[in-house]
Amino acid sequence: MAGRCGKIVNDLARNSVARDQKMPLFRGVVALFQAKKVIMSASINRREFTALLAALGIVLPLGSARAAARLGSAVPFSFEGLVEAARQKAARPYAPPQTRAADVLERIDYDNHWKIQFRPDHTLELGGGKAPIRFFHLGRYFKDPVGINVIEGDRSRPVLYGPDYFDMPKDSPARALPEDIGFAGFRVMEEGAEKDWLAFLGAAYFRSSGELDQFGMSARAVAIDVALPTPEEFPRFTDFWFAPSETGTLTIYMAMDGPSITGALRMDCDRSKGVVMDISARYFMRKDIARLGLGALTSMFWYDQSNARSGKDWRPEIHDSDGLAIWTGAGERLWRPLNNPPSVMTSSFVDRDVRGFGLMQRDRSFENYQDDGVFYEKRSSVWIEPKGGWGDGTVQLVEIPTDDEIHDNIVAYWVPLTPAKAGDAVAIDYKVHWLADEPHPPAVARTVSTRVGMGGVPGQPRPKGVVKFVVDFEGGVLGDLTVKDGVLAVVEASQGRISGVYTLPVVGTKRWRAFFDFTAEGVAPVEMRMFLKNETATLTETWLYQYHPGRLVAVD
The missing domain is CATH 2.70.98.10 (Beta-galactosidase; Chain A, domain 5)
Structure with missing residues (x-):
């Protein structure tokens, strides 16, 4: 609910x-006209005048607030x-x-x-x-x-x-x-x-x-x-x-x-x-x-x-x-x-x-x-x-x-x-x-997409039970680095086996993409963790993911 x-x-x-x-405006005009007729025919003080206008749905400015409500x-x-x-x-x-x-x-x-x-x-x-x-x-x-x-x-x-x-x-x-x-x-x-x-x-x-x-x-x-x-x-x-x-x-x-x-x-x-x-x-x-x-x-x-x-x-x-x-x-x-x-x-x-x-x-x-x-x-x-x-x-x-x-x-x-x-x-x-975005964005690169598909290598027999994760990062100094700068992905999982880890810059963008294959052991949810680094610094925020084996793609 x-x-x-x-x-x-x-x-x-x-x-x-x-x-x-x-909404038409004639009601306000009618109310003001009625108020004017009464004021002209009677001697009233400010409090009485305010009460009269309030009864007609009109309230005079009150301090810093003005209300057309009673x-x-x-x-x-x-x-x-x-x-x-x-x-x-x-x-x-x-x-x-x-x-x-x-x-x-x-x-x-x-x-x-x-x-x-x-x-x-x-x-x-x-x-x-x-x-x-x-x-x-x-x-x-x-x-x-x-x-x-x-x-x-x-x-x-x-x-x-x-x-x-x-x-x-x-x-x-x-x-x-x-x-x-x-x-x-x-x-x-x-x-x-x-x-x-x-x-x-x-x-x-x-x-x-x-x-x-x-x-x-x-x-x-x-x-x-x-x-x-x-x-x-x-x-x-x-x-x-x-x-x-x-x-x-x-x-x-x-x-x-x-x-x-x-x-x-x-x-x-x-x-x-x-x-x-x-x-x-x-x-x-x-x-x-x-x-x-x-x-x-x-x-x-x-x-x-x-x-x-x-x-x-x-x-x-x-x-x-x-x-x-x-x-x-x-x-x-x-x-x-x-x-x-x-x-x-x-x-x-x-x-x-x-x-x-x-x-x-x-x-x-x-x-x-x-x-x-x-x-x-x-x-x-x-x-x-x-x-x-x-x-x-x-x-x-x-x-x-x-x-x-x-x-x-x-x-x-x-x-x-x-x-x-x-x-x-x-x-x-x-x-x-x-x-639109975080008020205090990080100085390091951020995750911009997470994709999941069949593990293995295209054009070759796909291994059973293997899922490929592809995560894109962008920002910080990452866009200025090349494959010569030693950008590495550090990947961990609460259970299962990680393999085929590598990174590369995405052609025509300032993004870097990290790949890894994962083989689950059992059906329990898997907590994953990854970030990119080189020899001198951590380059990205930490990507976390909760993977439910068998939920995202057919792996058999």
Whole structure:
């Protein structure tokens, strides 16, 4: 369900842009005309005037925020207060949301949901128009409302829901909902409100179109008990507060709640290059958590050139991300191509004070996807950059089998060495980069492709059970070297036999290609490791691979 909901978020965000551009402006004109008539016929003060405009869907500028939405009464607000509220809530039993009008919301399926159009004249604007905010309607997949608030100094005011925020078809099930039902989430538009670049909808997920302006994978506050025998838990953002950023475009505060955890987060969003989120997160445990994943990322990988046999579609490759990149605390750069495994696989990369990790989309060639509808070559890479030392722990990669692109089947996150226990508090600070590439690329060459085929030599009888791996590297000084420079491939495997290792430059490019044959011993997954070097230096990042014997090519 989580993967399907993630794809629905993308579609809803994409469809909403086209809808909003068709919205007529006459409602705003009518409202202003009505306000003018009342003002001319009565003597009212500023507070009464503001209340009148709010009743008509018009709100005067309030400090640094201007809203065409109705706002409620002001209450004190601070991040410290939000953190303390999360701490106190964690000491109480979890109270799940009481879904109102659930039968009606169940009837608002995907088709009915996208027909509900947000009215652009109710857009909430912050920071002098830098961050117009529009809201999502509730529906079958998002039944529980979230609180929406605007910060003014040390106080905040709630945005008051009304059905007039949306245009609905006459036969829409949404017309039967209570008039104070609330919002499902929100999206942040570009200046001018032509299209969105950030969306929060469902559980504790969020996503951005990033540097290349194409929604794809998502991030979430935490991942709880992923790929364990017990059910995965999905805490949810319950409330949001917006303020103009002092350093970026928009600051968002969030309250999070779930059966095992509560939280308070501050996110400062900067759009000067791609999208960078500077996050301060404070979590409090209600219960013991077997596997607490921090800085969690969720993506989709079906197939690429390495496992194309598992893809049944006409397109050459289908994936939001093609690899996991890690910058270890010791400074080593790792690249692990993603898999579509035969069963759920969890890979752990032990580290101390990891410098960064991310799910990346390195293949940027349209020719390798041939999809001009969803543009996989433009999907954002997302990099987690810890601030301060995160101590001992592991970067974990979870790969789940899939047979279609509608499922988010890849998860990556950081797991602290010390398990989270009831009553614990966890404070982390980090940045999330939504970019075309890593924000701190390595000085050495990087992996650019991984291919697999029959082992042996073309034109000669092929040995049974042998698979050939072909890995291309590019970057650093590698492109300036020749066969006289002694470039060697260092290859290791957890089991089996490696043979036929050699390297050569790829004619007409600055790439080098490494070859080796592999013969498995048994059917257990094989962990592989390779890098290129010469007599003076390591020339590439370390290529890692998890090979499932018999899965990629016919070897008998």
